Amino acid sequence: MEDVKITNVENEIDTLHIYLELPRKEHICPACGTATNCVHDYRVQVVKDISLGRKTYLHLRKRRYRCPECGKRFAEENSFLPRYHRMTNRLAASMIDAFHKTHSATEIAEQHNVSVSTALRTFDLVSYQPKELPEVLSIDEFKGNAGGQKYQTILTDLKKKKILDILPNRYESDLISYFKQFPSRMNVKYFVCDMNPHFRSVAKACFPKAKIVADKYHVVRQAVWAMERVRKEEQKKLSKRFRIYFKRSRYLLNKPKETLTEDEMNQLALMFEIAPRLADAYRVKNEFIAAMRAGSSKEGRELLLCWLQSVNVLELPEFDDCITACYNWFQEILNSFDVPWTNGFTEGCNNKTKVLKRVCYGVRKFERFRNRILHCRCAA
Numbered sequence: 001m002e003d004v005k006i007t008n009v010e011n012e013i014d015t016l017h018i019y020l021e022l023p024r025k026e027h028i029c030p031a032c033g034t035a036t037n038c039v040h041d042y043r044v045q046v047v048k049d050i051s052l053g054r055k056t057y058l059h060l061r062k063r064r065y066r067c068p069e070c071g072k073r074f075a076e077e078n079s080f081l082p083r084y085h086r087m088t089n090r091l092a093a094s095m096i097d098a099f100h101k102t103h104s105a106t107e108i109a110e111q112h113n114v115s116v117s118t119a120l121r122t123f124d125l126v127s128y129q130p131k132e133l134p135e136v137l138s139i140d141e142f143k144g145n146a147g148g149q150k151y152q153t154i155l156t157d158l159k160k161k162k163i164l165d166i167l168p169n170r171y172e173s174d175l176i177s178y179f180k181q182f183p184s185r186m187n188v189k190y191f192v193c194d195m196n197p198h199f200r201s202v203a204k205a206c207f208p209k210a211k212i213v214a215d216k217y218h219v220v221r222q223a224v225w226a227m228e229r230v231r232k233e234e235q236k237k238l239s240k241r242f243r244i245y246f247k248r249s250r251y252l253l254n255k256p257k258e259t260l261t262e263d264e265m266n267q268l269a270l271m272f273e274i275a276p277r278l279a280d281a282y283r284v285k286n287e288f289i290a291a292m293r294a295g296s297s298k299e300g301r302e303l304l305l306c307w308l309q310s311v312n313v314l315e316l317p318e319f320d321d322c323i324t325a326c327y328n329w330f331q332e333i334l335n336s337f338d339v340p341w342t343n344g345f346t347e348g349c350n351n352k353t354k355v356l357k358r359v360c361y362g363v364r365k366f367e368r369f370r371n372r373i374l375h376c377r378c379a380a
Contacts, residue, residue: 001080006172007061016054021061022078029067030074040073048087048113055113058088067301087114087342092122099123099375102356120368128374130155130164132184136341137210138192139199141170142350146365154353154373156346158192163349163377166370171197179206192341194218195329213344214332216292222322223288224254229318238274246271253278255310257286277316284311284319292333301339302331349377 008019026037040063048057063076080088091112098108109119134157144152145167153167153175167178179202181187191210193199195218203212231253235246249271252264259269272279279316284307291307308326313317326333336342353373357365363369 008193012054014054016052016056017059018049018056019059019061022076023108024063024064027065027074027076029065029070029072031072032067032070034067034069036067038066038068040064040283046086047081048091050088050091051111051113061104087118095119095122096126099372102352102359102376105361113140122376123371124368126371128165128371133179133182133188134164135159135187135190136192137207138166138204138343138346140194140343140346140350141196142353144353144366144369146363146369149366152366152369154346154349156349158190158341158345161345163374166373168370170198172201175199175202176205190339190341192343192346194343195222195325197328199243200332211335211339212332213335213339213341214329216336217342217344217347219325219329219333219336220289220292222325223285223319226316226319226322227253227278227281227285230316231275232279233318234275234278242274243357246275253282253285280314281316281318284314284316288322294337297334297337304333349373352376 003023004020006018010017010019024037024039026035028035043062045060045062047060049056049058060078060081064073065076066073074156075083080090082314083275084088091114095108095112095114098111103122105116105119109116114122125207136158138156138158139153140156141151141152141153144166146152149169151170153170155164155167156162157164158230185206186209188207188210190213190214191203191207192215193203194215199237200212203210228250231246231250235243238246249267252260252268255264268282287307287310291300291303294303304326308323311323343353356372356376360372363372
């Protein structure tokens with residue numbers, strides 16, 4: 001605060017009262033534009049300020065000037081307190097800055113000596129609007145439960161590692177209408193998504209020049225789930241003792257083969273001796289993961305086709321869904337071998353959103369929920 005004259009300071013146990021006033025100077029009448037230095041009266045206004053080790057209150061002795069020409073009465077100007085406000089600009093800025101972290105509005109309000117409604121009303125002044133779409137666009141859904149919708153959609157720029165926008169739902173028609181408003185949508189070269197057919201339909205409708213890239217994690221997960229289905233079916237045939245043993249050893253089936261210890265390899269050998277179908281499923285799963293590590297789409301095509309031929313020979317109906325997914329998303333999977341982009345960053349943003357929801361016990365108003373997510377990520 002510049003050019004402020006402090007007249008008194010009162011210290012109490014948990015509060016600090018600062019009495020101040022501004023220097024008297026000439027003002028311009030807002031009605032007729034006449035310069036005046038004539039004081040009409042004084043009024044004391046109590047204002048909340050940022051904490052100085054305790055709750056801080058400013059007692060501002062404000063002047064009202066009178067215009068000698070038109071008789072207009074008006075308050076003096078200051079740079080730290082907007083009209084009709086009862087807290088300083090720097091307190092409002094401090095509150096908005098606190099919303100960068102995954103703290104609840106109640107906690108932020110208590111820290112700044114304001115009500116929860118005041119803290120939320122101040123934060124509602126924040127707004128984010130994307131202007132253009134990036135070269136590498138990632139899309140995913142998450143369970144938000146805001147604005148009357150169970151799921152919301154997140155858009156991210158994988159190249160710059162930032163959130164672009166949060167959309168109120170995941171409906172295909174609404175997503176197409178949203179993307180159609182951007183003149184820069186033809187600049188999108190890569191569209192990264194999980195194996196959701198609605199997202200692929202949106203990409204083909206809005207980004208005809210973009211390559212659709214299937215997220216590798218969601219592709220590999222198909223094979224992992226298939227192997228898990230085999231394990232569950234096989235352990236149903238066993239005695240209670242072996243069922244418990246198979247269930248407790250399931251983490252070994254998903255552990256990278258090259259990191260297994262000798263003792264863990266012996267445990268797997270025992271499981272495979274008891275359940276030969278599980279041995280086949282484990283081998284097929286590892287072969288699929290090896291194929292997904294191909295360095296190019298040309299190499300990946302050969303490995304995937306070879307894997308599909310080998311798995312069709314085996315009697316593993318649990319892998320039918322995985323095989324179907326590979327055929328349906330074959331080109332999108334091949335595209336993933338030529339680029340470094342995955343939905344990893346987007347999934348990380350979703351994880352932070354879950355933390356925010358848990359801390360705030362949910363956010364019902366969608367616009368506020370959207371701005372909280374964008375605001376938190378802007379600080380990251």
